[in-house]
Amino acid sequence: MKLVFDGVAAGYTELPAVHHATLTIAQGEFVAVIGPNGSGKSTLLKTVYRALRPRAGTVLLGDEDVWAARHRDVARRVGVLGQDPPGGYDFTAREAVRLGRYPHLGAFDRLGATDEAIVAQALERTGATGIADRPLSTLSGGERQRVLLARALAQRPELLVLDEPTNHLDPAHQMSTLSLVASLGVTVLAALHTLDLAARYATTIVAIKAGTIAAAGPPAEVLTPAVFRDVFAVDGSLVSDPVDGRPRVLLRELRG
Numbered sequence: 034m035k036l037v038f039d040g041v042a043a044g045y046t047e048l049p050a051v052h053h054a055t056l057t058i059a060q061g062e063f064v065a066v067i068g069p070n071g072s073g074k075s076t077l078l079k080t081v082y083r084a085l086r087p088r089a090g091t092v093l094l095g096d097e098d099v100w101a102a103r104h105r106d107v108a109r110r111v112g113v114l115g116q117d118p119p120g121g122y123d124f125t126a127r128e129a130v131r132l133g134r135y136p137h138l139g140a141f142d143r144l145g146a147t148d149e150a151i152v153a154q155a156l157e158r159t160g161a162t163g164i165a166d167r168p169l170s171t172l173s174g175g176e177r178q179r180v181l182l183a184r185a186l187a188q189r190p191e192l193l194v195l196d197e198p199t200n201h202l203d204p205a206h207q208m209s210t211l212s213l214v215a216s217l218g219v220t221v222l223a224a225l226h227t228l229d230l231a232a233r234y235a236t237t238i239v240a241i242k243a244g245t246i247a248a249a250g251p252p253a254e255v256l257t258p259a260v261f262r263d264v265f266a267v268d269g270s271l272v273s274d275p276v277d278g279r280p281r282v283l284l285r286e287l288r289g
């Protein structure tokens with residue numbers, strides 16, 4: 034599903050946290066939104082999953098204005114991994130993942146065998162089958178993160194919006210999670226802090242600095258020494274992994 038930001042401004046006070054965001058994301062792209070703390074990554078994502086209404090501009094999903102669409106239609110099409118579990122921590126992992134199916138059901142429908150199979154598959158794909166019957170409140174940060182991703186997958190969305198999906202995850206799960214997400218063929222918009230992971234898994238990088246899109250394009254075009262320095266205040270370079278040839282990001286403290 035194509036996603037378009039057209040002149041989007043959004044924020045929490047009179048000063049917008051994101052301004053003039055204009056960007057077109059094609060169906061199937063994996064977009065990593067990168068930027069320092071407080072630069073506006075989460076704010077931009079929130080305008081897509083209807084957590085924060087833009088003050089100006091439009092967010093289009095396909096040809097439809099996300100903020101003019103019915104809430105239920107957006108819920109069906111957009112899977113979200115945000116910073117907090119929807120429904121709180123009282124649910125078991127499986128119950129939390131079942132929530133992902135509700136946008137697809139009628140008001141009085143119950144989950145059927147197909148829904149339960151989709152829930153089971155989502156738990157399996159995120160390595161969460163073994164913890165399916167534990168309450169979210171008892172899970173570790175990384176386990177909970179994988180369950181919340183499973184919920185977003187169970188939704189079978191056309192667009193996945195992921196706010197720091199690798200937060201709390203160990204290295205193996207960081208890579209398997211991004212690899213899984215990249216393999217789904219759906220459009221992905223993910224805020225990522227680990228630039229190395231962004232370089233390896235994203236097709237497009239959007240770098241945000243102080244609420245403004247500073248650069249957008251393929252990893253090799255965006256992850257330049259100038260962007261590392263201007264946006265992140267570090268020295269950095271994009272190199273090729275000697276083992277698998279894929280891009281790697283090397284960072285050093287800024288000198289001089």
Ligand SMILES: Nc1ncnc2c1ncn2[C@@H]1O[C@H](COP(=O)(O)OP(=O)(O)OP(=O)(O)O)[C@@H](O)[C@H]1O
Binds near residue numbers: 073
């Ligand atoms: N609920 C809120 N109320 C007021 N200001 C907020 C709120 N949430 C975020 N902000 C401010 O908006 C700006 C952008 O925040 P945002 O959360 O989008 O940054 P971010 O790039 O996702 O940061 P991080 O990497 O630290 O998660 C920051 O200045 C932040 O302090």
